[in-house]
Structures are given as structure tokens and as C-alpha cells.
Amino acid sequence: TQLLEQSPQFLSIQEGxxxxxxxxxxxxxxxxxxxRQEPGEGPVLLVTVVTGGEVKKLKRLTxxxxxxxxxxxxxxxxxxxxxxxxxxxxxxxxxxxxxxWGAGTKLIxxx
Amino acid sequence: xxxxxxxxxxxxxxxxxxxxxxxxxDMNHEYMYWYRQDPGMGLRLIHYSVGEGTTAKGExxxxxxxxxxxKQNFLLGLESAAPSQTSVYFCxxxxxxxxxxxxxxxxGTRLTVL
Numbered sequence: 001t002q003l004l005e006q007s008p009q010f011l012s013i014q015e016g017x018x019x020x021x022x023x024x025x026x027x028x029x030x031x032x033x034x035x036r037q038e039p040g041e042g043p044v045l046l047v048t049v050v051t052g053g054e055v056k057k058l059k060r061l062t063x064x065x066x067x068x069x070x071x072x073x074x075x076x077x078x079x080x081x082x083x084x085x086x087x088x089x090x091x092x093x094x095x096x097x098x099x100x101w102g103a104g105t106k107l108i109x110x111x
Numbered sequence: 112x113x114x115x116x117x118x119x120x121x122x123x124x125x126x127x128x129x130x131x132x133x134x135x136x137d138m139n140h141e142y143m144y145w146y147r148q149d150p151g152m153g154l155r156l157i158h159y160s161v162g163e164g165t166t167a168k169g170e171x172x173x174x175x176x177x178x179x180x181x182k183q184n185f186l187l188g189l190e191s192a193a194p195s196q197t198s199v200y201f202c203x204x205x206x207x208x209x210x211x212x213x214x215x216x217x218x219g220t221r222l223t224v225l
Contacts, residue, residue: 009151031211042115042201042216043154050211088153092212098169099212103153 003027004091004102012108016078021105023089024071029100030093032072034063037086037104079109113137117202117217124192124224132187132220134202142205143185144169144214145177147198154201160185192224 007022023032031050035043047056049065049072056063060083062075076083086106090099115136124130134143142161146154156169160179174196176188185204189196199221203214 033211033213040219042203042218043214044216045213048211048213090154090214098156098159099214101154103151 004089004100006087006089006102006105008105009103010106010108012110013079014110015080018075018077019079019107020073020075021087021107022071022073023102025091025100026070027091027100028069028093029091030069031091032065032069033090033092033099034072034074035088035090037088038084043086043088076107079107081109081111083107084109115202115204115215115217117200117220119220120218121221122223124189124222126193126224128192129188129190130192130222131189132200132202132222134185134187134217135183136185136202136204136215137183138204138206138215139182140204140206140215141182142207142212143179144203144205145175145185145187146201146203147171147196148201148219149198157187157200189222192222194224196222197224198222 033048034046037043047063052067052069054065060077086104088104089102118133144159145157158177160166163182166177178186202217205214
């Protein structure tokens with residue numbers, strides 16, 4: 001059974017600080033996605049990483065896919081209150097139509 | 112472009128009642144999914160569809176049924192609601208298989224079963 005574990009489960013920091021959240025598995029994925037979910041809304045796709053070692057930047061957010069394609073990280077520089085939300089990672093192995101979802105990291109950025 | 116829409120947004124049922132959740136997408140996506148989201152458990156797949164007229168079971172299908180009579184619509188039914196089905200339900204769609212299965216979500220339906 002494929003599993004994705006996200007850590008930490010909860011993170012509360014002050015505006016302006018940097019942070020990293022993690023998404024780990026013992027399984028290999030062909031691609032991995034990061035979504036952000038705000039309260040009362042559905043998840044919204046932020047990025048997809050597909051190559052081992054790949055790094056993608058989205059403004060202050062940096063996403064990295066592990067060399068072995070088993071793990072990923074999301075680093076936020078100078079966090080802002082607008083970054084508050086639930087960050088979900090999801091992996092695909094292209095063998096079926098489903099994504100494997102992590103339980104998420106709940107991030108709160110305090111002004 | 113409305114994307115993925117879900118109705119209703121909120122619903123309260125009594126144990127044993129039935130209801131249907133409606134999902135519609137206007138992006139001409141082939142694949143559609145129903146998830147439930149419970150605190151600390153992430154998203155769990157209930158049923159999914161890879162095209163009009165086809166459906167398949169996901170991780171937690173018991174107590175639910177689905178239908179996809181039209182490509183743009185995916186219905187989730189609860190025949191006899193139970194308190195364990197209290198959750199937030201999300202519908203999602205995806206344009207194609209074989210790529211990265213990036214999914215587009217609706218705003219969710221919050222269901223409480225008393």
C-alpha cells in the first residue's frame with residue numbers, strides 16, 4: 001500500500017519567517033503534486049514535479065522532488081498571512097487513475 | 112468558466128435518510144472523482160469515473176453509489192445515511208490520464224448526519 005506522510009501536521013509561525021514542510025513515502029512516484037486548501041474551499045493545485053531532483057519556484061514557494069522520487073519538500077520564504085492554509089501533497093504512479101494523498105500540513109502565519 | 116460546481120453546499124440529514132450530491136464541470140474533463148475529507152485523514156477516494164457511463168470504486172465506497180450519465184455530471188448518492196458519513200465531500204475532475212492526473216476541485220459539500 002502506497003502512503004504519503006506529511007510533516008509537520010501543524011505549523012504556526014510569525015509573518016516573515018521561513019519554513020519547510022515535507023512529504024515522504026517509501027514508494028516511488030512518477031509525479032508529485034502540491035495543493036493548497038483554504039478554509040471552506042476545495043484544494044487548488046500549486047505545482048507538479050516529475051523529475052527526480054527537480055526544483056520549481058512559485059514566487060516565494062520552492063518545491064523540490066527527491067532524487068529517488070519518493071519524497072518532496074515545500075519551502076516558503078518570508079511567509080505572509082496569505083500563505084495560511086492546508087498544504088496537501090499527492091502522488092501519482094501512472095498505474096491507475098488515482099492519486100495517493102497525504103493528510104496535509106496545516107499552516108498558520110500570524111501577522 | 113465555472114470550473115467544478117457542487118450542490119448543495121450544506122446539508123443536514125437524519126440517520127436513514129437519503130440524498131444525492133450533484134457535481135458538474137464545464138471543462139470537458141474525462142475523469143471525475145468523489146472524495147470525503149475528515150479531520151486529520153486527508154482526502155479519501157469514494158468512487159471515480161473515467162468516462163461517461165463508467166464508474167469504479169475507490170478506497171471507501173461502502174454506503175455510497177454514483178452515476179455518470181452525462182460527461183459533465185457526476186452524482187453521489189447516499190441511500191441510508193449514517194452518522195459515520197458526516198464529512199465534507201469534494202468532487203474533482205481531471206482532463207486526461209497518462210499525464211500527471213492534476214485534479215480540479217469543487218468547493219465542497221458539508222454534510223451532517225444526526
